[in-house]
Amino acid sequence: MAETIVERPVALRGSTELHEADGTLPKRPVMRGRKIRTRLAGRYLILVVGAIVMIGPFLWMINASLKTDRDIQQIPPSILPNPATGTNYTRVVNAFPFWRFMGNSLVVSLLSTFLQLFLASTAAYCFARIEFKGRNLLFGLYLATMMIPLQVVIVPLFIEMRNLHLVNSYAGLLLPTIVSSFGTFLMRQAFMALPKDLDEAAHIDGAGHIRIFFKILLPLTAPSLATFSVFAFMSSWNAFLWPLVITRGSQEHMTLPVGLSLLQGRYQTSWNVLMAGSVLTIAPIVIFYVFTQRWVVRSVAFNASKG
Amino acid sequence: MVGMSGWKKFGVVCIFLAPSFIALVAFSLGPMVGTAWVSLQDWNLIRPARFVGLANFRELWHDEKFHRGLFNTLYYLVGYIPLVTLGGLAMAVLLNTRVKLVSLFRAMYFLPVITSWVVVSLLWRWLLNPKDGLVNFLLRKVGIHGPGWWTDSTWAMPSVILASAWKDFGFVMVILLAGLQSIPETLYEAARLDGAGAWRQFRLVTLPLLTPSMFFVLVISLINGFQVFDQVWVMTPNGGPGGSTSVVMEQVVKNTFDYGRAGYASAMSIVLFAIILIVTAVQLRMQKRWVFYG
Numbered sequence A: 001m002a003e004t005i006v007e008r009p010v011a012l013r014g015s016t017e018l019h020e021a022d023g024t025l026p027k028r029p030v031m032r033g034r035k036i037r038t039r040l041a042g043r044y045l046i047l048v049v050g051a052i053v054m055i056g057p058f059l060w061m062i063n064a065s066l067k068t069d070r071d072i073q074q075i076p077p078s079i080l081p082n083p084a085t086g087t088n089y090t091r092v093v094n095a096f097p098f099w100r101f102m103g104n105s106l107v108v109s110l111l112s113t114f115l116q117l118f119l120a121s122t123a124a125y126c127f128a129r130i131e132f133k134g135r136n137l138l139f140g141l142y143l144a145t146m147m148i149p150l151q152v153v154i155v156p157l158f159i160e161m162r163n164l165h166l167v168n169s170y171a172g173l174l175l176p177t178i179v180s181s182f183g184t185f186l187m188r189q190a191f192m193a194l195p196k197d198l199d200e201a202a203h204i205d206g207a208g209h210i211r212i213f214f215k216i217l218l219p220l221t222a223p224s225l226a227t228f229s230v231f232a233f234m235s236s237w238n239a240f241l242w243p244l245v246i247t248r249g250s251q252e253h254m255t256l257p258v259g260l261s262l263l264q265g266r267y268q269t270s271w272n273v274l275m276a277g278s279v280l281t282i283a284p285i286v287i288f289y290v291f292t293q294r295w296v297v298r299s300v301a302f303n304a305s306k307g
Numbered sequence B: 001m002v003g004m005s006g007w008k009k010f011g012v013v014c015i016f017l018a019p020s021f022i023a024l025v026a027f028s029l030g031p032m033v034g035t036a037w038v039s040l041q042d043w044n045l046i047r048p049a050r051f052v053g054l055a056n057f058r059e060l061w062h063d064e065k066f067h068r069g070l071f072n073t074l075y076y077l078v079g080y081i082p083l084v085t086l087g088g089l090a091m092a093v094l095l096n097t098r099v100k101l102v103s104l105f106r107a108m109y110f111l112p113v114i115t116s117w118v119v120v121s122l123l124w125r126w127l128l129n130p131k132d133g134l135v136n137f138l139l140r141k142v143g144i145h146g147p148g149w150w151t152d153s154t155w156a157m158p159s160v161i162l163a164s165a166w167k168d169f170g171f172v173m174v175i176l177l178a179g180l181q182s183i184p185e186t187l188y189e190a191a192r193l194d195g196a197g198a199w200r201q202f203r204l205v206t207l208p209l210l211t212p213s214m215f216f217v218l219v220i221s222l223i224n225g226f227q228v229f230d231q232v233w234v235m236t237p238n239g240g241p242g243g244s245t246s247v248v249m250e251q252v253v254k255n256t257f258d259y260g261r262a263g264y265a266s267a268m269s270i271v272l273f274a275i276i277l278i279v280t281a282v283q284l285r286m287q288k289r290w291v292f293y294g
Helices: A002-011 A013-017 A033-065 A087-095 A098-129 A135-147 A150-163 A170-177 A181-192 A197-204 A209-220 A222-238 A241-246 A256-266 A271-306 B006-038 B055-062 B064-095 B102-114 B117-127 B134-141 B156-181 B185-193 B198-226 B230-235 B248-257 B262-290
Strands: none
Touching: A033 A271, A033 B064, A033 B102, A033 B117, A033 B156, A087 A098, A087 A256, A087 A271, A098 A135, A098 A170, A098 A181, A098 A209, A098 A222, A098 A256, A098 A271, A098 B006, A135 A181, A135 B006, A135 B262, A150 A170, A150 A241, A150 B006, A150 B248, A150 B262, A170 A241, A170 B006, A181 A222, A181 B006, A197 A209, A209 A222, A209 B006, A222 A271, A241 A256, A241 B248, A256 A271, A256 B117, A256 B230, A271 B102, A271 B117, B006 B262, B055 B262, B064 B102, B064 B156, B064 B198, B064 B248, B102 B156, B117 B134, B117 B156, B117 B230, B156 B198, B156 B230, B185 B198, B198 B262, B230 B248, B248 B262
16 A cells, blocks of 8 residues: 555646646647647637536536426427526525535534644644654554545444434534545645754754744645645535435534435426525535635645545 | 653654544544444344354355445446546646646536535436436437436446546546646657657657556546445435446445444445455556556
């Protein structure tokens, strides 16, 4: 296993240069005349077709969410909603405590992200900056857990939560997600990249490890923290299996994706209502994505392993 | 290095490491041991557990439903991995040029990756709706009578594969794009001087130098693919028509929470985990044969 881990950064080295790639690529010798123009046109054509395939379904989803019950059942389907209606959205919001689901998702995702950052960076600092016996062994243990997917431990995890009386609670949703070995790995790399003179100087000035960590080194790892938190937030927002299992039987702490899957049970074939629910579910994360696009693309390339 | 000794150092290490270590043991290592223990029990989560030794594993060996689950999981992988790798590669190659609007296209291709599986599954369930879905409508326009997709036991798994690949194209694209951009331009220049055309450049320069990224994509996709659950659960509830999309994880969840067979489900988890470990180990072994580290 260790091999994959060591190779990961090599495979992804290019990803740091990835963002805003336009125009930054190395020059190719200039081809002249018509040949290059037709080639470019062909490339654009394929790119546009690709864009239609990737974006079209989302547009069709928004389109459907605005259609009336009669309109949605038309064969062949009408191209634009006629008349456009917002009732599907009110139906979604009334059928389930949708705002509550959204609030739950937000609370759980934010807390999970914060705790992951905290646990990963404290552990990473320890592995990068303090020498102690058994350090490598312990770090190896952290990395090894990367190979243990939630899927495999879901049964005992559920039993554990039940024994702790945490089924249907925020803590139950949250706790199994807070430790990220990959985050630890990423943050350790970030700390190791910082020059040691920094902490030595601080130590001479009388600062202890806790001060060095919080005041000096942690702020300098901001890019890694940002990358990691974007990823943690997204995967937490989209998580399905664990929230499904731990909130079974009660809507109080249900998150948005689980709520949406419930909606499917009630509105089997009312695609306009289901699509309205889908639009509401992805709207926050899409807005988040628009503002953090650069970090998102990077963080996925970095964190590919956690899926 | 900040010098310290004895108990003081122990204390500092504890302060920094304890939070994550406790969480690691409580929510990852502990439950892993727990899975192994539960897999040896007959337990419905209500009555006290009863030790049955390897009976669960023996039963799995003969359980045709479980074999079906394994087969379906493999079927998913065999369809999904080539599709998503080739599609992602095509996108990466297309975007690895100095065309305008590259970042716009990349952002669009990436959008499904950030979308939750539940939304993607619902969306494709609808697009692939045999009666009034968009895909069959478009197929009819070009004179093809579309299949029953997720309502049809033959087409249910291909539907899941299609939706999954669509969601993950952007993911593969980003990783391969990073790989492509780290290939030095001088190699292409040398190839051109030797008279290599576009296709030969791709085959002799791009592909070999992209193998490390490809290897990474393969390892990750296989690990994740074996655990396929969300999209199957939402797109084709209850294992799909005739159990045609019943995958291992679906059976784990069903056995634990519906059939009251937590021990049996844990045995399935252990088998799945073992398969993932073996496949990953084999891949690491085989990489020397085809992965090119410059």
